[in-house]
Amino acid sequence: MALLLRNARFIDPQVGLDEVCDMLIRDGRIVEVGHDLDMPKGVERDLSGKVVVPGLVDIHVHLRDPGYEYKEDIASGTRAAAHGGFTDICCMANTRPVVDDGAIVSYIVQRAKEVGKCRVHVAGACTKGLKGETLAEMGDMVARGAVAFTDDGRGVQGAGMMRRAMDYAAQFDRVVMSHCQDEDIVGAGQVNEGVASTRLGLQGWPAAGEEIQIQRDIEIARLTGCPLHIQHLTTAHGIDIVRRAKAEGIAVTCEVTPHHMFLTEDDIGDDYNTNLKVNPPLRTKEDAQALIDAVADGTVDCIVTDHAPHADFEKDREFEEAPFGMTGIETSLGLVLTHLVRPGIISWNRMIELMAVNPRAILRLEPVRFEPGSVADLTVIDPDVGWTVSCDDFLSKANNSGFIGAELTGRATDVYVAGYSTMEDGAIIESH
């Protein structure tokens, strides 16, 4: 099947492309990018006014399947991902059962093929049951398609265990992704330790509880040579630690979320909005600004959502009893366009590096480049459309967004995975 996309602004920093032109796609791959292209037969679409970028990738998503399908499942989570403009996601291992052996990886891979609306890459656990005691069967998981390892949601508490995980993972050329949270310091921390914890009378979750493990894991990366990826980094000092490690040449990358950039501890009012209870917690406005600066200066490698769906009844609780996490996969692109690209804090090129190029590189995925032969995974963006974040608009099962009511400009309208549309004009395409 052939597809001709006409009159869009195609941007790909990997090949130095940024111009209004056409793209011809056949059998899932890009055939030609140029002006006034012709196609004998096939589907032609006029994308005037749209921006087309390499398909967006979110490498930090909780699909909740298997085990917590009432929060989200592979069908709903991948539809939400497509709706948010993503062609690829990487799902975390804290399901029930935990993704700690090959069979569960196979289940997710197979299920995503059957009901998914985007490519689903699986992160396996570092340790069995996320317990931090024994290594998970990484080799078996790699054989079934796992792309990375992480005990996300909790983190590997023991330094010795983390060292074993990274030593062992290194043989597979897979990144170990670290959720940095020293439980001994953080304890039952609920919100950032400081103004929020004092004002709200809640137990504090100190910045040091994160930074100690960032530094620890960088030292273990130095020791083992295993590539390290710091997940959902939230503090100014944490960014400095990573910046210094990168300058030393250590193989470390890091990610930040929109909510840690665009919300702060001050947004948690005396209504104790549990949608703003996230782990790590919302930090100070100085921290948020440091993350934005690091996104602009190149220290941050990618923007992820940590999409963490929960049922309404779980979030409609006392703050201390509510689970951590907010959704994000349907708001991420709009937030980044509105708060970073439109004001000129980052360029379109930088946005594409953060949300498409670098995430693929971190997971060792095949690159998507706007040149002949590349796989045709594309995200089409209307950069000027204004919209309001609303639960009614979500395809996720969950409503626990921290951005309900936010006025945004720009969103994905169409998504192509291997040349097939998963979304057209904002509507999910259920069959071809």
Next chain:
Amino acid sequence: MAFNHRNLIDITEYSADDLMLMLRTAERFRSVNERRVKKLPTLRGYTVVNMFNEPSTRTRSSFEIAEKRLSCDTLNFGGSSTSTVKGESLTDTVRTLCSYKIDLIVVRDKHAGVPRKVADVSGVHVIDAGDGKHQHPTQALLDLYTIWQKFGHIEGLNVGIVGDINHSRVCGSLIPALRTLGAHVTIVAPATLRPARPEVLGVEHATARLDEALPDLDVVYMLRIQRERLEGAPYPSLREYNMLYGLTEEREKLMRPDAIVCHPGPINRGVELDSFMADHPERSAILDQVYAGVLVRMAAMYLLLGGSDDGLTA
């Protein structure tokens, strides 16, 4: 003077005028409590629910007495009978209570923020009777009343609060209220017992040295130390706590001649407070605080349920 609060949840929403109206209204209820028939028909026909989701004896008793003296109908809801024990959500519990057509809920809960949620869900008047480590506004009011009665004013007084500030909901209300009324607040505690940012509450001075702070204080407010848990305790032993932070007979000599001692109760004798100080006939205001609790709770319910400054008939 206009009093336009629906709830008593966050004391920082109360202006100095609001707070003084509360105290003056409490003062007018004093005579009721000192005659033979201690009852007013003022709130007859109103239904008040005491929703105590964690154990409380003193605060609950004080509210019940206040309610009875104002002639409300009351329902005690909570303790081991709470629906939450059976897995019902707070929202569902509150909706159920509201179906009884009630007028005011007094809420005590171990979780911060619950009174606000109860108010949002119920739409009826809510008084926070202590929520987690957050606030305890009626305790603050009874403390203010006691201090006001002793000194005749609050502005300009130096109040020192000694002990576990970090886990104290009393401090979450008392410190901001003292500042609203122009008092100065010092906290005395090691860093293990202090909140991360005491200045957010209005603390002007924080020290770990009680002996240095005492000579400047008009009010020495001793907090109860939690003696239950030892593992992870923020102090090495009760003995050392008493040595460094206990108000002992020896330390009494450092106090100003007219300085008073307050304590929210219950007291740990020999730990934060020696008996000499707890029972000191001139300095100890502890039982005055308990009495004030009834007065300010009567005042709070009276004002929230639509009583006006000048409508009080005793």
